[in-house]
Structure formats: structure tokens, C-alpha cells
Amino acid sequence: MRFCVVLVGYGVSKVVDSGHPDFKAGELVWGITGWEEYSLITMPQQLNKIKYTDVPLSYYTGILGMPGLTAYAGFYDICSPKKGETVYVSAASGAVGQLVGQFAKLAGCYVVGSAGSQEKIDLLKNKFGFDDAFNYKEEQDLTAALKRCFPTGIDIYFENVGGAMLDAVLLNMREHGRIAVCGMISQYNKTQSDPVHNLFCLISKRILMQGFIEPDHRHKYPQFHEQVIQYIREGKVTYVEDVAEGLENAPSALIGLFSGKNIGKQVVLLAHE
Amino acid sequence: MRFCVVLVGYGVSKVVDSGHPDFKAGELVWGITGWEEYSLITMPQQLNKIKYTDVPLSYYTGILGMPGLTAYAGFYDICSPKKGETVYVSAASGAVGQLVGQFAKLAGCYVVGSAGSQEKIDLLKNKFGFDDAFNYKEEQDLTAALKRCFPTGIDIYFENVGGAMLDAVLLNMREHGRIAVCGMISQYNKTQSDPVHNLFCLISKRILMQGFIEPDHRHKYPQFHEQVIQYIREGKVTYVEDVAEGLENAPSALIGLFSGKNIGKQVVLLAHE
Numbered sequence: 213m214r215f216c217v218v219l220v221g222y223g224v225s226k227v228v229d230s231g232h233p234d235f236k237a238g239e240l241v242w243g244i245t246g247w248e249e250y251s252l253i254t255m256p257q258q259l260n261k262i263k264y265t266d267v268p269l270s271y272y273t274g275i276l277g278m279p280g281l282t283a284y285a286g287f288y289d290i291c292s293p294k295k296g297e298t299v300y301v302s303a304a305s306g307a308v309g310q311l312v313g314q315f316a317k318l319a320g321c322y323v324v325g326s327a328g329s330q331e332k333i334d335l336l337k338n339k340f341g342f343d344d345a346f347n348y349k350e351e352q353d354l355t356a357a358l359k360r361c362f363p364t365g366i367d368i369y370f371e372n373v374g375g376a377m378l379d380a381v382l383l384n385m386r387e388h389g390r391i392a393v394c395g396m397i398s399q400y401n402k403t404q405s406d407p408v409h410n411l412f413c414l415i416s417k418r419i420l421m422q423g424f425i426e427p428d429h430r431h432k433y434p435q436f437h438e439q440v441i442q443y444i445r446e447g448k449v450t451y452v453e454d455v456a457e458g459l460e461n462a463p464s465a466l467i468g469l470f471s472g473k474n475i476g477k478q479v480v481l482l483a484h485e
Numbered sequence: 486m487r488f489c490v491v492l493v494g495y496g497v498s499k500v501v502d503s504g505h506p507d508f509k510a511g512e513l514v515w516g517i518t519g520w521e522e523y524s525l526i527t528m529p530q531q532l533n534k535i536k537y538t539d540v541p542l543s544y545y546t547g548i549l550g551m552p553g554l555t556a557y558a559g560f561y562d563i564c565s566p567k568k569g570e571t572v573y574v575s576a577a578s579g580a581v582g583q584l585v586g587q588f589a590k591l592a593g594c595y596v597v598g599s600a601g602s603q604e605k606i607d608l609l610k611n612k613f614g615f616d617d618a619f620n621y622k623e624e625q626d627l628t629a630a631l632k633r634c635f636p637t638g639i640d641i642y643f644e645n646v647g648g649a650m651l652d653a654v655l656l657n658m659r660e661h662g663r664i665a666v667c668g669m670i671s672q673y674n675k676t677q678s679d680p681v682h683n684l685f686c687l688i689s690k691r692i693l694m695q696g697f698i699e700p701d702h703r704h705k706y707p708q709f710h711e712q713v714i715q716y717i718r719e720g721k722v723t724y725v726e727d728v729a730e731g732l733e734n735a736p737s738a739l740i741g742l743f744s745g746k747n748i749g750k751q752v753v754l755l756a757h758e
Contacts, residue, residue: 374684374685378684393684393687393688394688395688396684396685396688399685404682405682405683405684405685406682407680407681407682408680408681408682408684409677409678409679409680409681410678411647411651411666411669411678411681412647412669412672412678413696414666414694414695414696415666415667415668415669415696415697415698416696416698417696418695418696418697418698418701419695419696420693420694420695420696421687421694421695422687422691422692422693422694423686423687423688423689423690423691423692423693424688424691425688425689425691428691
């Protein structure tokens with residue numbers, strides 16, 4: 213017996229042929245497809261038609277897709293931002309983080325992001341409008357770095373990395389702070405996760421931590437698309453992608469995510485439109 | 486210069502003399518007083534008049550006081566219990582835990598508690614109506630113990646201990662579970678808190694963790710008292726206290742809390758009414 217395993221992910225495609233009444237050849241769709249040049253779709257409920265084509269189609273894998281909704285639901289629904297609050301975003305130049313920072317600015321918050329290279333820090337400050345940013349790889353003491361960036365503490369933390377960063381954040385949170393737990397990329401490939409020691413802060417500071425994933429929020433796509441497409445058209449949000457060309461470069465692009473090689477949302481380009 | 490430090494805590498007292506128009510000699514009050522036989526109250530807003538005297542007056546330091554409101558607000562407001570859900574309470578025979586378990590039964594939940602002696606386990610099962618209970622000191626593997634007690638997982642965890650117990654709970658939580666973070670008594674006297682490794686579960690299981698303290702909920706005392714006094718009168722909830730007699734025994738009673746010497750809410754009796 214032989215098994216054929218196809219890696220799947222969010223992609224943008226054009227319908228070549230269709231036996232389904234809702235999809236016609238030539239139509240553009242986004243949703244879960246295989247890591248392959250041609251996909252046989254057996255679960256059409258995984259696909260959505262592309263409504264707006266005045267933006268790069270790859271945006272449907274990012275700002276208008278799963279990472280975009282993740283940033284939107286996590287920031288607005290879980291973090292309940294108020295004007296004037298302080299927001300910290302880790303992995304801030306990534307597919308989700310860059311949007312959280314821009315949403316936070318639109319909400320009237322003070323926003324600081326961290327990332328792992330000077331190039332990413334420049335992007336945060338100059339392209340995405342973060343108020344401040346720091347390279348976590350160059351900090352001896354993350355607790356001190358956050359204290360420097362947030363002398364009066366953090367109201368909202370958008371958690372993308374976990375481990376030692378979370379420990380440092382807990383010490384710097386303000387009372388009634390909110391932590392949206394979106395990802396812990398520093399922990400995914402470890403046999404044992406790094407320890408977190410400072411959870412007692414949850415009590416004294418009455419902190420909320422809420423884990424979430426995008427599938428629970430998919431009913432919000434229509435309102436999310438209307439809002440964000442408007443932001444894009446008005447130039448209120450921007451989006452940076454890191455494009456790997458060709459399927460043969462997809463594996464190394466995936467692996468690169470875990471060392472922070474990518475700058476912005478990692479996409480793989482299979483065919484020009 | 487000499488300093489005189491008076492330890493304070495929740496107590497029940499009778500007014501001996503008063504220059505305040507709202508308080509008259511002979512009236513019974515509860516609230517923050519000193520560890521002393523006679524207290525000079527300079528902040529009368531710390532005191533509340535005792536409305537119901539058909540219950541033991543010491544109840545105003547427990548089931549009708551700070552621990553009671555802690556259990557009430559933490560369980561009903563933070564855990565949002567639904568009939569049929571599974572609830573786990575650590576330090577379950579303590580001042581707060583014993584009430585959480587009884588509230589959970591009243592809400593139609595399946596409730597398991599843990600404590601540190603056979604006497605406490607018997608109390609949980611036979612007096613407070615927990616569906617099951619285990620002695621955490623006799624378990625080699627807390628994760629396995631919780632798996633045994635909750636084969637389908639935990640919906641609600643009322644956190645009183647922290648550390649290794651929290652790690653085991655995270656692995657056993659169900660999707661969309663809620664953790665009310667009330668206390669971490671296993672951690673209070675450590676120079677470095679025990680590590681927690683399993684916070685990645687927050688994401689995949691979409692868990693909410695919410696730290697809280699009683700002062701944020703004090704506006705709920707009137708509704709809480711009406712509800713709980715009714716429960717007490719109808720025999721729907723009960724309360725166990727561990728009484729140390731005399732102020733000279735207060736320090737050892739306090740220290741005993743950290744090794745679990747007390748059975749039920751620890752009170753210190755200074756004078757019989």
C-alpha cells in the first residue's frame with residue numbers, strides 16, 4: 213500500500229475546470245489547497261471566491277486571509293483596545309504582527325514591536341508606524357528592555373512567541389491587562405517548552421490571557437473584508453510579503469520561518485496571473 | 486523613632502465606642518481590623534454592618550466575607566459555568582475551594598477537588614458533595630491523576646495552587662475551557678516560582694485564564710449575601726472552619742496555611758460573643 217501525502221495551506225488559485233455549480237472555470241478563489249501546481253478540490257467548502265481584485269491576489273493568503281483575520285479578531289475582540297492604551301507585539305513584522313501594530317495605531321494606542329533583525333526593526337518603525345521597536349536578539353535582559361519601552365507598563369500584549377518573552381511581559385503588564393495568545397513560535401520545535409515562572413502576576417494584576425485560533429472567527433470574514441479592504445484602499449494599512457518563487461523553494465521558506473529568515477508574510481509564488 | 490506595625494485581616498467585632506454617626510456601641514461589624522483584641526478604627530469605610538445574625542458570626546470572615554465573594558465572583562463571573570460541565574478545584578477544602586465545589590454542584594456541574602490529606606478528601610466527598618476527590622500528595626503523576634478523574638477533560642479549573650498542578654491541568658483542559666486564577670499557594674514562599682511548561686495548550690484549546698482579586702468585586706456583596714444566606718438557611722451550602730483559640734495562636738495558624746495544617750477556613754477566636 214502506498215500513501216500519497218499532500219501538504220496543504222492557504223492559497224490563491226484560478227479554477228481550471230469545475231463540476232460544482234458554484235464554481236466556474238476562470239474564477240479566482242482563495243482557501244485551503246495543496247502545495248502543488250494543480251489541485252483537485254474535493255471539499256469546496258474550503259474555498260472562497262475572491263471578491264476584490266484591486267489588491268494583489270496574494271493578499272488573500274495574508275492580510276485578507278487567515279493571518280489578517282487572526283490579527284483582527286485577536287486584537288479587537290480579545291484585547292478590547294481603548295484609545296491611549298499601550299500595546300506590545302512580539303514577532304511584530306510577521307504575517308500577523310505587522311497588522312496588529314497597524315490596527316493598534318488606528319485604535320489610538322501606543323505600540324511597540326519586537327523582531328530579530330535591524331531590517332525588521334526599521335520596517336516596524338518606518339513602514340508600519342510602530343511608535344518604537346527593539347531587536348530582542350540584542351537585548352541582554354528582556355524585562356529591562358520592556359521596562360525601557362513601557363515605563364508605565366503594558367495594557368495589551370499580542371503574544372506570538374512564548375517562553376522567556378512571556379515571562380518578561382508578565383512582569384511589565386499593567387493591572388487589568390489583556391494578553392491575546394496567538395502563537396508561541398519560539399516553542400514549536402522544542403522537546404520541552406521553555407519554563408514560564410511569572411504567572412503569579414495574573415492574580416495581582418488581574419490579567420486576562422485568552423488563547424484563540426482563526427477557525428473560531430471565520431464568520432467574521434465578511435465584516436473583516438469590508439473593513440480592511442477600505443483601510444488598504446485609503447492607504448491606512450500596508451502589508452509586506454516575502455516571496456519565494458517556485459514550489460521547489462517552499463520547504464526552505466517554511467523552515468526559514470523558525471529562524472526568522474522571512475521579512476513579512478512568507479508566500480510562495482507558483483504562477484504569475 | 487519607633488514604628489508600631491499592626492497586622493490586619495478580616496475580622497468580626499463589636500463596637501465598644503464610636504464617634505461616627507453610622508456606628509453605635511454594641512453594633513456588630515465585619516471588615517478589616519487589626520490582629521488585636523481592641524482596634525481603633527480610623528477608616529470606617531473598611532467596616533460593614535452585620536445584617537444577618539442567624540448564622541455563626543465567624544462566617545463573615547469566610548463564607549459571607551472575602552473568601553465567599555472570591556468563590557462567588559470567580560466561579561460565576563469568570564468561569565461562566567454551564568450545567569453538565571466538568572469542574573476541578575485545587576486546595577478544595579480551603580476557605581474558597583469548599584464553596585466553589587458547592588456552587589459548582591448547585592450549577593449542575595461534575596466536580597472534583599484535590600487536597601493534601603485523607604481527612605480533607607473525606608470532607609470533600611462526604612460533607613461538601615464533591616463527585617470525586619484525590620490527595621495530590623499521594624499521586625506520582627498529577628497529569629495521570631487528572632486524566633483518571635476527568636477522562637473527557639476539564640471545562641473549568643479554579644486555580645488555587647499554581648506550579649506543577651497548573652501544568653498538569655493545562656494538558657487535561659478541554660477546548661474553550663476557563664481557568665479562574667484565584668491563588669497560587671504552592672508558590673508564595675519560593676524565591677523563584679516553579680516553572681510552567683504547557684502554556685501552548687492555551688492556543689490549541691482556546692483557553693481563557695483570568696486572574697482576579699476580591700476588591701474588584703465588592704459591589705457584588707449585597708446580591709452575594711442575599712443569595713448565599715438563603716443557601717445557608719436552606720442547607721444547600723455548608724462551611725467548615727478551623728478555629729484557633731487566642732491571639733497567641735494566630736501566628737502558628739497563619740504559618741500552618743502554607744503546609745496545609747488547617748482543615749477548612751482558618752479563623753482565630755479572640756472572644757466568645
